[in-house]
Amino acid sequence: MGGRFLPCTRRARRYLHGMGAETVNTAAQMLEYRPEGLFCPAGEFFIDPVRPVPRALITHGHADHARAGHGAVLATAQTLDIMAIRYGADFAGAQQAADGPVRLGDVTARFVPAGHVLGSAQVVIDGPGGRAVVSGDYTRTPSPACAPFEPVPCDLFVTEATFGLPVFRHPDPGAEIARLLASVAAFPERAHLVGAYALGKAQRVIMLLRAAGWDGPIYLHGALERLCAYHIAQGVALGDLRPATVARGRKGDFAGAIILAPPSAFAATWAQRFPDPVIAFASGWMQIRARARQRGVELPLVISDHVDWPQLTATIAELDPAETWITHGREDALLRWCALTGRAARPLNLVGYEDEAE
Amino acid sequence: MRAFARLLENLAFAPRRTAKTQHLLRHFATQPDPARGLALAALTGDLELRAVRPTLLRALVAERTDEVLFAASYDHVGDLAETIALIWPGPEHGADASLPDLVAELQAASRAELPGIVARRLDSLGTSERYAYLKLATGGLRVGVSGRLARAAVADYGGLDLAEVEEIWHGLSPPYTALFAWAEGAAKPASAARAPFRPVMLSTPTDPDALRALPPAEFAAEWKWDGIRVQAVADGGVRRLYSRTGEDISAAFPDVIAALGFDGVLDAELLIRRGAAVAPFGDLQKRLGRKGVGARMLESHPAALRAYDLMLWQGRDLRAQPFAARRAALEFAVAAIDHPRIDLSPLLPFGNWDDLAALRADPPHPVIEGVMIKPRASPYLAGRIKGHWFKWKRDPMVVDAVLMYAQRGHGKRSGYYSDFTFGLWDGDALVPVGKAYFGFTDAELRALDRFVRANTIERFGPVRAVRPDKVIEVAFEGLNRSTRHKSGVAMRFPRIARIRDDKPPEQADRLETLLEMLPE
Numbered sequence A: 001m002g003g004r005f006l007p008c009t010r011r012a013r014r015y016l017h018g019m020g021a022e023t024v025n026t027a028a029q030m031l032e033y034r035p036e037g038l039f040c041p042a043g044e045f046f047i048d049p050v051r052p053v054p055r056a057l058i059t060h061g062h063a064d065h066a067r068a069g070h071g072a073v074l075a076t077a078q079t080l081d082i083m084a085i086r087y088g089a090d091f092a093g094a095q096q097a098a099d100g101p102v103r104l105g106d107v108t109a110r111f112v113p114a115g116h117v118l119g120s121a122q123v124v125i126d127g128p129g130g131r132a133v134v135s136g137d138y139t140r141t142p143s144p145a146c147a148p149f150e151p152v153p154c155d156l157f158v159t160e161a162t163f164g165l166p167v168f169r170h171p172d173p174g175a176e177i178a179r180l181l182a183s184v185a186a187f188p189e190r191a192h193l194v195g196a197y198a199l200g201k202a203q204r205v206i207m208l209l210r211a212a213g214w215d216g217p218i219y220l221h222g223a224l225e226r227l228c229a230y231h232i233a234q235g236v237a238l239g240d241l242r243p244a245t246v247a248r249g250r251k252g253d254f255a256g257a258i259i260l261a262p263p264s265a266f267a268a269t270w271a272q273r274f275p276d277p278v279i280a281f282a283s284g285w286m287q288i289r290a291r292a293r294q295r296g297v298e299l300p301l302v303i304s305d306h307v308d309w310p311q312l313t314a315t316i317a318e319l320d321p322a323e324t325w326i327t328h329g330r331e332d333a334l335l336r337w338c339a340l341t342g343r344a345a346r347p348l349n350l351v352g353y354e355d356e357a358e
Numbered sequence B: 001m002r003a004f005a006r007l008l009e010n011l012a013f014a015p016r017r018t019a020k021t022q023h024l025l026r027h028f029a030t031q032p033d034p035a036r037g038l039a040l041a042a043l044t045g046d047l048e049l050r051a052v053r054p055t056l057l058r059a060l061v062a063e064r065t066d067e068v069l070f071a072a073s074y075d076h077v078g079d080l081a082e083t084i085a086l087i088w089p090g091p092e093h094g095a096d097a098s099l100p101d102l103v104a105e106l107q108a109a110s111r112a113e114l115p116g117i118v119a120r121r122l123d124s125l126g127t128s129e130r131y132a133y134l135k136l137a138t139g140g141l142r143v144g145v146s147g148r149l150a151r152a153a154v155a156d157y158g159g160l161d162l163a164e165v166e167e168i169w170h171g172l173s174p175p176y177t178a179l180f181a182w183a184e185g186a187a188k189p190a191s192a193a194r195a196p197f198r199p200v201m202l203s204t205p206t207d208p209d210a211l212r213a214l215p216p217a218e219f220a221a222e223w224k225w226d227g228i229r230v231q232a233v234a235d236g237g238v239r240r241l242y243s244r245t246g247e248d249i250s251a252a253f254p255d256v257i258a259a260l261g262f263d264g265v266l267d268a269e270l271l272i273r274r275g276a277a278v279a280p281f282g283d284l285q286k287r288l289g290r291k292g293v294g295a296r297m298l299e300s301h302p303a304a305l306r307a308y309d310l311m312l313w314q315g316r317d318l319r320a321q322p323f324a325a326r327r328a329a330l331e332f333a334v335a336a337i338d339h340p341r342i343d344l345s346p347l348l349p350f351g352n353w354d355d356l357a358a359l360r361a362d363p364p365h366p367v368i369e370g371v372m373i374k375p376r377a378s379p380y381l382a383g384r385i386k387g388h389w390f391k392w393k394r395d396p397m398v399v400d401a402v403l404m405y406a407q408r409g410h411g412k413r414s415g416y417y418s419d420f421t422f423g424l425w426d427g428d429a430l431v432p433v434g435k436a437y438f439g440f441t442d443a444e445l446r447a448l449d450r451f452v453r454a455n456t457i458e459r460f461g462p463v464r465a466v467r468p469d470k471v472i473e474v475a476f477e478g479l480n481r482s483t484r485h486k487s488g489v490a491m492r493f494p495r496i497a498r499i500r501d502d503k504p505p506e507q508a509d510r511l512e513t514l515l516e517m518l519p520e
Ligand SMILES: [Zn+2]
Pocket: A060, A062, A065, A116, A137
């Protein structure tokens, strides 16, 4: 394991600095993996646990990270709001909005923006062993729909690796949106249905459309409405949004329209109400042709809210942690990269995180 | 090149044939000669390039990326050209180069120059163009466009008759300037080539209910042999053997070519036949897809034709004649050819459909996959036209097997566990008997994928062993003995016909049941 791996003096110094405490003497000992999820024994809390626990810190509102039924939840105010929208106001026994550092047992935890979705945060844990950062899901591609990722140098960095293969190099999202608008111009008689997940991706796509100059209405599937309304209430200017309801016999109303829907809607007859729809899908997975074809996508849009390979590796290089833990995704490739660059790393093989739904 | 790259993207994702045709029409209308003709040749597989081999590409990429990272990426992406296009340390948006220049460069390149040329191009092109360039250079476009669809699009573009385009196609060569000129109003190019391919007549499936409405006396029937359908052409000393889609397969069958000592066009089944004994399809497979064939293979796997129809004979086109007349001419022609490698597909005697059903249920030979039913009055028509020729296939064989292993799919199925190994009971152990990658619906695939993920008991790389809990009905077309398989048999064309969630695993079939299905 990586604890004995001391490749550079800066990292070594940080290790030695933590040696004073008897029980917790390195950052790597501040966290451990249990069946419920990642656990901090010195603070007696879990981060993004997949089963109900007495105390949970939640990085962001995606359903695989934020589950209902915990005793107490500490998260950003926006993540708490989003959980309440999804699960009802009583989703946990007690709720606390993180506002600055919070003392938990022998450690302090604070929430720092992760750039992934509205309210998403990295959990920064400072304790006698040093500093651990649990990044949750994150991206370095900025979006006007949420606060950008803030790098926090640390001793232990816990990262996702959803797109942890060197083939994932996400193109400029502006260019992807330009392809969507070009298709709308080329097929003015067809409706354009864009698959996008309700929290984060939908708003990212809408803000990209606005930035590209699309001022017209954007139509929404009912499943996206509440979270879009919440973004507007939080000051994200999504513009003219309308429900995608078709009046009887008025199919033609949607010719040339852009409609956002959760990808699951395309499997249902819902999509057939629109005129000869072009099925588009905004996802980092769309970089792989086979994935697009599998889903019957005619216009794949490579728009992601996760780090791609260059961002992932650059982030680790920038933070330069003594050790990197990989929660979910393509841990095999990232481990290899860490080995090649002389970095200590360890896979956690966490189960329960949905790396496909992006 | 950018236009060609965009065409490939559009074709790859276009959901329907009509959409693909639209993209092709737009390309032909907007691109100049010779770029559009070279694109057409690339799609039809007629572009003669010094093929860039996968080993060359792997060597180039190995100099630039870590071997393990590349392998993991390739495993995920499932397509070599796509993996290299994405992983290559080149720009996202690069310089453009014209398709004719790239083709000319690849055509002129010596073997020694090739790696340097390919690497330089990959360094300067953008991601999408890198992909198109690699597809072009390796010759495997695979964008869901057959040669026939591409030719049909040219016909559409010029309002030409597809059958006429098909007939002159083998006399044309890239970049098809004369063909596009014809499509745009100039004169039809003269068919320069001897022994051209003519579009074949295809059948539609039928069943007992549909047959009941038809008068048996107006139909002829014959066996549907399990080889491959071919067209044998001999024209003024030029001899060619074509597959039913018009691919020239002469090079792989010099023994058949040697037998074409006549002047005419035969429609026939290509089989491996030793004396009078027709060999199973597996034997024929050994000779398919080759550029040449050795003396030993010619002796151990001799090919032969079994004639179904006569399209032309000594300069006379018989295609407008009714089947009955062509059949009489065919019998005469086969007798006149008088070559041991060419015989006649016999007509079946039957008075009513029940007689035919009885013959079909118990064919005299395992290399028969059903019966063909043809109206005596039908002319020979190009394509798959309803209401003329019917195929009535033998029911497939089936066994209920237990799912044992699953492997992550490649290409279209990357991300799903879609390659399944299944087994039958031998005593109280399961013996793997085959692999199937298709037959299931998308919904069944997702259900199987979920089962595999939830019931994995062991992992070896991309393969998972699963709890023996899932029974699947496997349908297959035939069975051969095989020393390469643990079970001693190999299934032909196995696919998953149904998921038998109603059946507990211990009630799946036993190996003995399968062995009893072997021919002999
Ligand atoms: Zn997430």
